[in-house]
Structure formats: C-alpha cells, structure tokens
Amino acid sequence: MDEFSLIDYFFKSRARRADDLILGIGDDAAGLRLAFGEDLWVSTDTLVADVHFGADWDPYDIAYKAIMVNLSDLAAMAARPKWVLLALTLPNPDPSFLQAFSNGLFDVLNRLEVSLVGGDMTKGPLSITITVLGSAPQGQALRRQGGQNGDKIYVSGYLGAAAFALKHPLSARFEERDYHLLQEKLKRPEARVDLTPILQKYASACIDVSDGLTADLSHILKASALGACLDLKAIPLHPLIRKYHFDALAIEEVLDFALYGGDDYELCFTIPAQKSLIFEQELQEEQKSAYCIGFLQHEPGLTVLDQKGRAVVLASRGYRHF
Ligand code: ADP
Ligand code: MG
DSSP, X not given: OOHXXXXXXXXXXXXXXXXXXXXXXXXXXXXXXOOTTEEEEEEEEEEEBTTTBOTTSOHHHHHHHHHHHHHHHHHHTTOEEEEEEEEEEESSOOHHHHHHHHHHXXXXXXXXXXXXXXXXXXXXXXXXXXXXXXXXXXXXXXXXXGOOTTXXXXXXXXXXHHHHHHHOOOGGGSOHHHXXXXXXXXXXXXXXXXXXXXXXXXXXXXXXXXXXXXXXXHHHHHHHXXXXXXXXXXXXXXXXXXXXXXXGOOHHHHHHHHHHOOOOOOEEEEEOGGGHHHHHHHHHHTTOOOEEEEEEESSOSEEEXXXXXXXXXXXXXXXXXX
16 A cells, blocks of 8 residues: 555544534645634644653554543643644554554544544654644633642542553563553553543643653642642552552652652642632532642742651652651
8 A cells, every 4th residue: 555545544534524624634734613712722742662652562552642642731731632633654554553553543532522634654763743733712721830829739640550560561460450450551541631621610720740740740830930738648649559569668669659650641730729629529520539639839849748747858759858
C-alpha cells in the first residue's frame, strides 16, 4: 500500500464525522466550526520511542497513551476535546502495526466523541505527535495562575502507580491481576475529561499530573505567586503500592512514588475554600471522588506535614526532617 492508501485505510475510513466538522481528512487542511460563545483551546505533545513508551509495547497501547497524554492537557484547562491531528513517523509502514495502533486510537476517540481531522505520515524513527483542539464557553477555561490564598488543593485520583509499574516491570513479584492493573496504569492512563464541567464551575486553577505531584503543583504555585501546605496523610497513594510495600521500605520512600512519580494523568486543582463543601457534594452525587491534600498560602514554597503533623522539607528526592 502506498502512503495515501494507508492513510485512507487506517485513518480516513475510520474517522468519525460530526456536525462541527466542515471538512476532515483528505484535503490540504481541515475545517472546524466552533459553537457561538466558545473559545478554542489547542495543545500538542510528541511521544518518542524509548523515552515516553517502550518500542516493544503493543502498538494499541502506544496509541492509547499518546492520545490520552494529549487529551489530558485539555482536561487540565477544563476545555472539552473535539478534534485531533496525528503526525506519525514510522520506520516502515507495517500494516499490523498500523492496525493495532489505529484500534487503540479510535477506541479512545470514539468513546470520547473526538474526531481525527488530519495529520501527516513520514518515514523515520518511531515517534508520534498529536495536536488536540477543544473548546470551552468563553472565559471558563482554567489556568495555572488562578489560585488564591486559602484555596483548597485537590487531586482527582490515586497517584504513583505508573511510576511504580515502571520501576517494577516484571510480573514475578505480583499477583497476576495486580500486575495487569499496574501495567494498565502505565500504558493506558485515563485523561480526566469527565471532570471538565465541574471544574469549570468550581475550580480556580488546574494542571495535570504528568511529571509528578510536587513538580506539577509547583507550576500552579509559581503561576499563582503563592506557596502551599500539604498533608502527607492525605496524599492518595495508589493502594497497590501499599500492598506491595517491598523490602520494608519506609512509608516516606513509598510516598515518593506519589510525590515524584510521573505519568499518572490525574488532575491537581484548587477550589476556593467557601465552595469546597458544595463541590465535594456535587462530585459525590456524580459518584466521583477527589482528595483534598492541602491548601494554598501566602508563605512561599511547599510546606509538608508528615504523618505525625511535623513540618518536613521536601528535598529533590526524599525528605529532610528538621
Ligand atoms: P499534504 O501533502 O497536503 O501535506 P498529506 O499527503 O500529508 O497532504 O495528507 C493528505 C491528507 O491526509 C490530509 O488531509 C492530511 O491531514 C491527512 N493525513 C495524513 N496523514 C494522516 C494521519 N496519520 N492521520 C490522519 N490524517 C492524515
Ligand atoms: Mg503532509
């Protein structure tokens, strides 16, 4: 198959059509229509073999992760993803690779009602660049800079499992079911696009946890010109990390996975204190949960209270007790 038949067969023929799509794959550009009163939000990310994913991964998982990583950036802005472009660099146009890859891609896109509207295909070392476009009602998207003194800090789910799976890649030490769950956390993250409406309503700032909680939260702190106080007891460490609490690691070392481990793609966001109760009630009505881990404060930097309520300083790795 030549380049055009590959694009037709694996991508164009499978791309969903939607009313907001004036023109999709097949011309020199795609045409998109925004609803009245909506702003356009755009983001792009490249994933490179053996940096962001293993070259030996199932191509289904490579596509799954590549698209979710990109959708997560829009979720972090509380913008609803609508369209994506895919620029694919392949060492050779292997149809079995493209079949599994497009299955992973379209399983996510169809489920989340996002349209593939264009892209590019070139020969070279395996790499995937996805551009995602989405919308939010004017003025309702979230930025890192919106945090205010006293706002509560939340994370949308358990942290650390992806980093834990990366560190313990072999199945030998896990029960089979747990091994698959951990691999899934690493290879098939779920962008928290489900939280967009409630975050638009209540949140003041938001970021996705791609580089690790402390690293990503510090972007909110810098942009909002504030510090934070975190309660270590409240950090939602993934239960499987607790279960496989190997080699009697100290709880502080285990928590490192949640504090510094990347690739979780949960959201970290802030909610004004006076809205936090109603936010939590509404979340519960939707049968969702989020974990309050601390609050924003004027005092700069990150203050962390340990299990006994003592202030500790977070080093670049691990802890330094006073
Ligand atoms: P051009 O030479 O104008 O850049 P291309 O041959 O690169 O056109 O692409 C032809 C059409 O197929 C365009 O509409 C482009 O957006 C689309 N396309 C190319 N590669 C992909 C891909 N991997 N996924 C989806 N659409 C693609
Ligand atoms: Mg092109």
